[in-house]
Amino acid sequence: MFFVLLVAHGLNTLVAVAAPISIRPFAPADSEAVIALWRACRLTRPQNDPRKDIARKRKVNPEWFLVAERAGAIIGTVMAGYEGHRGWINYLGVAPEFQRGGLGRKLMDEAERRLRAAGCPKINLQVRPDNPTAIAFYERIGFAVEGAVSLGKRLERD
Numbered sequence: 581m582f583f584v585l586l587v588a589h590g591l592n593t594l595v596a597v598a599a600p601i602s603i604r605p606f607a608p609a610d611s612e613a614v615i616a617l618w619r620a621c622r623l624t625r626p627q628n629d630p631r632k633d634i635a636r637k638r639k640v641n642p643e644w645f646l647v648a649e650r651a652g653a654i655i656g657t658v659m660a661g662y663e664g665h666r667g668w669i670n671y672l673g674v675a676p677e678f679q680r681g682g683l684g685r686k687l688m689d690e691a692e693r694r695l696r697a698a699g700c701p702k703i704n705l706q707v708r709p710d711n712p713t714a715i716a717f718y719e720r721i722g723f724a725v726e727g728a729v730s731l732g733k734r735l736e737r738d
């Protein structure tokens with residue numbers, strides 16, 4: 581009996597470990613899981629209401645808002661945009677327990693593939709200065725720190 585349980589447990593573990601990861605566009609039913617992931621990744625900020633960010637993105641190239649799903653759970657996201665000059669990346673996040681496993685690179689590859697197909701010649705993105713992990717990651721996947729100063733102007737308060 582113990583042996584059978586052990587084998588069954590082993591098989592469960594194997595199935596869980598081997599569960600495939602799919603990358604697909606965001607669907608409205610993903611909202612709560614996505615926001616929880618952003619919180620776990622420290623991507624939310626008091627001045628940005630994540631629900632409003634999702635609603636806005638659903639109106640502009642929603643097919644470039646991607647989630648990574650594994651065994652029914654959302655474990656990664658990336659939001660890409662293109663205004664006809666530069667591609668932009670926001671809300672790239674991988675669930676902490678899946679970081680350093682290649683998923684961040686996969687999400688960026690898929691975002692890049694879609695931007696390229698739209699004719700986008702260059703991707704820009706912003707990283708907060710207190711996030712050396714993200715800078716190291718982006719450099720590793722081919723981005724370079726550039727000298728531009730980042731400015732912003734709020735048009736709507738969340």
Ligand SMILES: CC(C)(COP(=O)(O)OP(=O)(O)OC[C@H]1O[C@@H](n2cnc3c(N)ncnc32)[C@H](O)[C@@H]1OP(=O)(O)O)[C@@H](O)C(=O)NCCC(=O)NCCS
Binds near residue numbers: 621622712
């Ligand atoms: C940044 C983030 C998305 C990276 O995702 P990830 O799945 O851990 O990254 P990957 O495993 O795909 O790593 C890709 C490459 O970057 C390297 N890398 C990742 N994190 C790194 C780190 N902290 N330091 C050095 N290299 C790093 C990996 O070693 C890998 O290199 P390799 O393919 O040559 O082995 C993830 O750390 C994260 O979600 N962070 C919190 C949210 C965040 O800061 N997002 C960015 C906002 S601008």
